[in-house]
Amino acid sequence: xxxxxxxxxxxxxxxxxxxxxxxxxxxxxxxxxxxxxxxxxxxxxxxxxxxxxxxxxxxxxxxxxxxxxxxxxxxxxxxxxxxxxxxxxxxxxxxxxxxxxxxxxxxxxxxxxxxxxxxxxxxxxxxxxxxxxxxxxxxxxxxxxxxxxxxxxxxxxxxxxxxxxxxxxxxxxxxxxxxxxxxxxxxxxxxxxxxxxxxxxxxxxxxxxxxxxxxxxxxxxxxxxxxxxxxxxxxxxxxxxxxxxxxxxxxxxxxxxxxxxxxxxxxxxxxxxxxxxxxxxxxxxxxxxxxxxxxxxxxxxxxxxxxxxxxxxxxxx
Amino acid sequence: xxxxxxxxxxxxxxxxxxxxxxxxxxxxxxxxxxxxxxxxxxxxxxxxxxxxxxxxxxxxxxxxxxxxxxxxxxxxxxxxxxxxxxxxxxxxxxxxxxxxxxxxxxxxxxxxxxxxxxxxxxxxxxxxxxxxxxxxxxxxxxxxxxxxxxxxxxxxxxxxxxxxx
Numbered sequence: 001x002x003x004x005x006x007x008x009x010x011x012x013x014x015x016x017x018x019x020x021x022x023x024x025x026x027x028x029x030x031x032x033x034x035x036x037x038x039x040x041x042x043x044x045x046x047x048x049x050x051x052x053x054x055x056x057x058x059x060x061x062x063x064x065x066x067x068x069x070x071x072x073x074x075x076x077x078x079x080x081x082x083x084x085x086x087x088x089x090x091x092x093x094x095x096x097x098x099x100x101x102x103x104x105x106x107x108x109x110x111x112x113x114x115x116x117x118x119x120x121x122x123x124x125x126x127x128x129x130x131x132x133x134x135x136x137x138x139x140x141x142x143x144x145x146x147x148x149x150x151x152x153x154x155x156x157x158x159x160x161x162x163x164x165x166x167x168x169x170x171x172x173x174x175x176x177x178x179x180x181x182x183x184x185x186x187x188x189x190x191x192x193x194x195x196x197x198x199x200x201x202x203x204x205x206x207x208x209x210x211x212x213x214x215x216x217x218x219x220x221x222x223x224x225x226x227x228x229x230x231x232x233x234x235x236x237x238x239x240x241x242x243x244x245x246x247x248x249x250x251x252x253x254x255x256x257x258x259x260x261x262x263x264x265x266x267x268x269x270x271x272x273x274x275x276x277x278x279x280x281x282x283x284x285x286x287x288x289x290x291x292x293x294x295x296x297x298x299x300x301x302x303x304x305x306x307x308x309x310x311x312x313x314x315x316x317x
Numbered sequence: 318x319x320x321x322x323x324x325x326x327x328x329x330x331x332x333x334x335x336x337x338x339x340x341x342x343x344x345x346x347x348x349x350x351x352x353x354x355x356x357x358x359x360x361x362x363x364x365x366x367x368x369x370x371x372x373x374x375x376x377x378x379x380x381x382x383x384x385x386x387x388x389x390x391x392x393x394x395x396x397x398x399x400x401x402x403x404x405x406x407x408x409x410x411x412x413x414x415x416x417x418x419x420x421x422x423x424x425x426x427x428x429x430x431x432x433x434x435x436x437x438x439x440x441x442x443x444x445x446x447x448x449x450x451x452x453x454x455x456x457x458x459x460x461x462x463x464x465x466x467x468x469x470x471x472x473x474x475x476x477x478x479x480x481x482x
Contacts, residue, residue, distance in 0.1 A: 270459070
């Protein structure tokens with residue numbers, strides 16, 4: 001009788017231990033599997049961003065806009081690396097819930113080498129995208145801007161105001177005398193002077209149609225120099241990301257100058273003579289060694305190069 | 318007798334637990350197999366989509382396209398230059414290979430560029446072993462001066478790009 005009770009206890013004990021082990025293993029497997037598939041899903045979205053932003057390359061258009069929506073609050077992590085010149089943007093998508101659950105969440109980054117993506121580090125469900133060409137003076141690439149926060153451009157120059165209104169970007173408002181399309185919680189970007197500004201744009205171009213063709217964006221104690229459409233990158237991105245993307249762009253500008261310089265030799269052989277080779281070689285060297293502060297000089301040099309090219313009968317770009 | 322019955326019970330229980338464990342393990346493996354299969358096919362289709370959309374991206378790249386951003390047009394002079402400095406650009410291309418082959422007027426002998434009267438520009442090929450290729454027809458143009466007038470001299474070519482793994 002005593003032996004039977006002991007046997008019964010052993011059977012029960014064995015069942016409990018084995019059952020618990022299976023249960024624990026199953027739960028562990030399910031959690032690990034869930035994390036794995038969630039990470040895979042996020043990587044898939046990151047890769048999709050590369051594909052769906054291809055049509056946003058403005059090409060011959062002045063600007064193109066679009067929108068990405070997520071079901072839950074999500075952040076688009078954008079890391080930039082200017083290693084080896086052309087550099088890369090590394091895109092990873094992270095939902096807020098997964099970031100809260102696991103602070104050491106392993107993100108799978110998708111490297112993108114032929115795009116220049118400017119974005120902010122914030123969570124949101126709706127991300128607005130727009131692209132604008134970067135020309136110095138020839139087209140170098142398209143700049144891609146991704147943002148979820150609201151911005152209010154206070155007293156912008158007419159052409160920027162018209163373009164923003166034309167692009168129909170709900171997160172970019174314009175405040176002009178007698179016209180205000182800004183949301184209440186917007187980040188206020190003042191052109192020149194304004195009240196309650198979160199950042200200011202200081203135009204420094206004297207011989208231009210608009211003084212804001214190049215200048216400096218001042219925000220959070222940082223001064224970000226810009227030229228042309230880089231203005232939007234300076235407004236949206238954090239300083240490190242902005243500087244890295246500008247370095248990548250200048251490297252590519254220099255490489256294209258080299259291609260154009262060699263192209264002039266081939267054109268000369270077919271009686272399509274041009275005198276721009278030396279200027280292009282000088283411009284290529286200038287862009288290769290330029291810093292953010294030199295953008296105004298590059299912009300002025302590019303303008304004079306463009307004027308010379310316009311006088312040529314055989315166009316180079 | 319009692320001991321033997323208890324032993325039998327333990328064996329029964331053990332077999333049952335092992336069977337249940339194996340069943341769930343197989344079910345789990347089956348699930349993982351299906352999910353990774355989906356993941357692989359998603360990866361392949363994304364890579365394919367990326368390459369097809371890259372055809373347009375590559376044609377519009379300032380390193381290749383005709384002046385003033387004409388669509389479906391590649392500048393032959395730029396191709397000639399790039400064919401000789403393609404290594405410098407290897408980090409930039411979003412695809413595994415880029416090749417431009419003249420197809421019209423009819424080509425009698427294929428000559429790889431850079432060379433005189435060349436017909437095929439091999440711009441880039443990664444170290445990837447097998448490459449699935451997609452292509453499209455484009456205009457291949459260069460500027461010439463004839464009778465004092467600047468004109469476009471164009472042929473038809475096939476731009477082929479390879480899917481990156």
